[in-house]
Each structure stands twice: as structure tokens, then as C-alpha cells.
Amino acid sequence: MKLWLKLMNQETTPTPKKRIFSGVQPTGNLTIGNYLGAIKNWTALQNDYECIYCVVNQHAITVRQDPAHLRRATYETLAVYLAAGLDPEKNTLFIQSHVPAHAELAWVLNCYTMFGELSRMTQFKDKSAKHADNINAGLFTYPVLMAADILLYQANLVPVGIDQKQHVELTRDIANRFNAIFPDTFTIPEPYLPRTGTKIASLQDPTKKMSKSDENENATVRILDDKDTIIRKFKRAVTDSDSVVRYGEEKPGISNLMTIYSCFTGKDFAEIEKEFDGKGYGDFKMAVGEACADALTPVRTRFQELMADKAYLESIAKAGAEHAAYIARKTLSKVYRKVGFVEFKA
Ligand code: TRP
Numbered sequence: 001m002k003l004w005l006k007l008m009n010q011e012t013t014p015t016p017k018k019r020i021f022s023g024v025q026p027t028g029n030l031t032i033g034n035y036l037g038a039i040k041n042w043t044a045l046q047n048d049y050e051c052i053y054c055v056v057n058q059h060a061i062t063v064r065q066d067p068a069h070l071r072r073a074t075y076e077t078l079a080v081y082l083a084a085g086l087d088p089e090k091n092t093l094f095i096q097s098h099v100p101a102h103a104e105l106a107w108v109l110n111c112y113t114m115f116g117e118l119s120r121m122t123q124f125k126d127k128s129a130k131h132a133d134n135i136n137a138g139l140f141t142y143p144v145l146m147a148a149d150i151l152l153y154q155a156n157l158v159p160v161g162i163d164q165k166q167h168v169e170l171t172r173d174i175a176n177r178f179n180a181i182f183p184d185t186f187t188i189p190e191p192y193l194p195r196t197g198t199k200i201a202s203l204q205d206p207t208k209k210m211s212k213s214d215e216n217e218n219a220t221v222r223i224l225d226d227k228d229t230i231i232r233k234f235k236r237a238v239t240d241s242d243s244v245v246r247y248g249e250e251k252p253g254i255s256n257l258m259t260i261y262s263c264f265t266g267k268d269f270a271e272i273e274k275e276f277d278g279k280g281y282g283d284f285k286m287a288v289g290e291a292c293a294d295a296l297t298p299v300r301t302r303f304q305e306l307m308a309d310k311a312y313l314e315s316i317a318k319a320g321a322e323h324a325a326y327i328a329r330k331t332l333s334k335v336y337r338k339v340g341f342v343e344f345k346a
Pocket of ligand 1: 023024056149161164
């Protein structure tokens with residue numbers, strides 16, 4: 001090759017892609033909050049970033065789970081990743097317990113995380129209030145396992161909902177503390193919050209987050225709900241006594257529906273206000289229901305196909321875990337060396 005051509009090629013060598021890591025707990029029955037706040041946005045990242053997404057089944061057992069249910073929910077979460085459009089050729093998709101380095105690094109990081117820091121985590125406080133009969137040590141050290149998830153892959157960005165931002169900030173603190181003692185060990189990650197749809201609220205109490213575990217079925221729209229169910233839930237959504245479709249703090253119910261409608265249609269709030277100018281809430285709710293149901297129909301169909309093909313899901317999980325384990329091993333060996341663990345000589 002001619003020298004000038006070589007130089008030109010060197011100059012156009014692309015800089016390595018930034019790495020993204022995130023995870024979803026397999027606690028079943030994902031809602032449109034999980035879909036719009038997380039998984040749907042991830043599909044837009046798959047070309048520009050190196051993306052790694054994990055089904056965090058080890059986090060799930062910090063609250064009691066039925067084993068059969070957990071097993072099924074783990075495959076379901078993987079199937080939702082795929083059905084939502086994450087291409088397994090472009091993204092690494094895997095199950096946390098398949099890569100032992102997560103638990104191994106979590107132990108080391110436990111020794112670099114302070115009791116006081118963990119006590120201040122709002123999710124820990126909320127969950128211990130909710131599960132007062134089972135405030136186990138895993139619930140307390142949950143954020144350390146999450147830090148291990150992220151730091152093992154030297155992730156630059158961590159897409160999460162606003163409720164997980166505090167955990168990513170703790171991850172940064174742990175990484176900085178470790179790096180101050182053992183330089184150049186971890187990449188410091190940043191939380192990556194989506195623009196809209198970060199926080200989809202309950203349809204029955206729009207001041208609360210839409211939660212997978214809400215006891216009132218009308219409060220949540222599930223990714224796998226059928227069209228009739230979706231429309232019925234939107235028709236029953238709690239709004240206010242006014243009748244103007246307008247975005248504003250004093251109208252949390254309508255604002256939430258506008259956010260959902262905006263996420264599914266790509267229209268902004270001004271366009272939506274204009275579209276429903278002079279029309280009542282009934283028309284608006286119907287339109288939101290239709291937009292949501294239409295967008296989710298292909299996802300549900302693909303999900304059902306995937307759930308019927310266990311062998312395929314297993315092959316995706318296996319390939320994902322092999323690739324993840326390769327990256328994770330490198331970080332873990334470095335950490336083991338730095339803290340002074342002697343090498344295992346076979
Ligand atoms: N704690 C996150 C949640 O409940 C799930 C999670 C576990 C996660 N490990 C992670 C998210 C690592 C991002 C990165 O939503």
C-alpha cells in the first residue's frame with residue numbers, strides 16, 4: 001500500500017465506541033414505564049455505542065421470589081429486550097448469574113463501600129419499609145452489586161430511570177475511591193437519562209411512578225396487554241375536572257397521558273395541545289390508548305414467538321454471557337492483582 005494511503009487510513013480509523021451498560025430486573029410483567037423509560041430508548045443507541053444489557057436476576061432475590069416465577073420472568077425479560085428491537089448481533093444480551101465475576105467483584109467492592117453510604121440510599125429506605133419482615137443484607141448491599149455490574153465492563157454511560165440515578169452516583173464514588181488507592185482501575189461511568197418518558201406515572205394516581213408491582217391493575221399498562229385491555233385502562237385513567245388537554249404541573253394525569261402519547265407518536269406537547277384543542281378528555285384518552293396499543297402489537301407478537309422458542313433464547317443468553325465474561329474477567333483479574341490476591345497457579 002502506498003504511504004499516503006496508509007496515512008489516510010490511519011486518520012480515518014474510527015475512535016472506539018463508548019460503552020453502555022444497563023440492566024432490568026426480571027420481576028415479570030414489564031410496564032410501558034419500563035418500555036418507554038428504558039428499553040425502547042436503548043434500540044436507538046445500538047449503532048452508535050457498544051451496548052451491554054443484563055437481566056439482573058441476582059438483584060431480584062433481594063426480595064422474596066417464587067423460583068418458578070423468577071425462572072420464567074428471566075426468559076421473559078430477555079424476550080422483551082429482543083422483541084423491543086435490540087439486535088443480538090449488535091448488543092450483548094445476557095443473564096447476570098451466568099457471569100460469576102459480578103458476584104466476585106461485588107465482594108471486593110463491598111470492602112470499599114461505607115455502611116453510611118448504603119444507609120442513605122432512598123431505594124433501600126423505601127424497600128425496607130415495604131418489606132419490613134425481610135430487610136436482608138442483600139437488600140442493603142444491592143447498590144454494590146449494581147456498581148460491580150457497571151464497573152466490570154468499564155462502562156462510560158448507564159441509561160437508567162431517574163430513580164436509579166443515586167445508585168449510579170454511588171457507583172462513581174466507589175470507583176473514584178478505588179482508583180484513588182489503585183490508579184487506573186475503573187472507568188468512571190455517567191448516568192444517561194432519557195429526555196421524556198423517564199418517569200411514566202400510574203394511571204390511577206399520577207403523582208406516583210407506574211410500578212410493575214402495583215396492586216391496582218388499572219394503574220399500569222403492561223407491555224404484553226392486548227389492545228382491548230390497553231384501551232380500557234386508558235379510558236379509566238384518572239384525570240382532573242377541567243377538560244383542556246394541556247401540559248402542566250397542576251394537571252398531572254393529563255400531563256402523564258401527554259407524555260405517553262408523545263413517546264408513542266413522536267409529537268411534542270404543543271402539537272398535542274393543538275390536535276386536541278376543543279376536544280374532550282374522552283377523545284384524547286381514546287387516541288392515547290390506540291397509539292399505545294398499535295405500537296405494542298408487534299412487540300407482543302414477537303414476544304410470543306420468542307417465548308415459544310426456548311432454544312433460541314438460550315442460545316442468545318449463552319453467546320451474550322460468553323462475550324460478557326471475557327470482558328468481565330479482564331477487569332476482575334486486574335482488581336484481584338491490585339488488591340493483592342495471589343494468583344491461582346494451575
Ligand atoms: N437497579 C436497577 C433497577 O432496579 C437494575 C440494575 C441492576 C441496573 N444493575 C444495573 C441498572 C446496572 C443499570 C446498571 O432498575
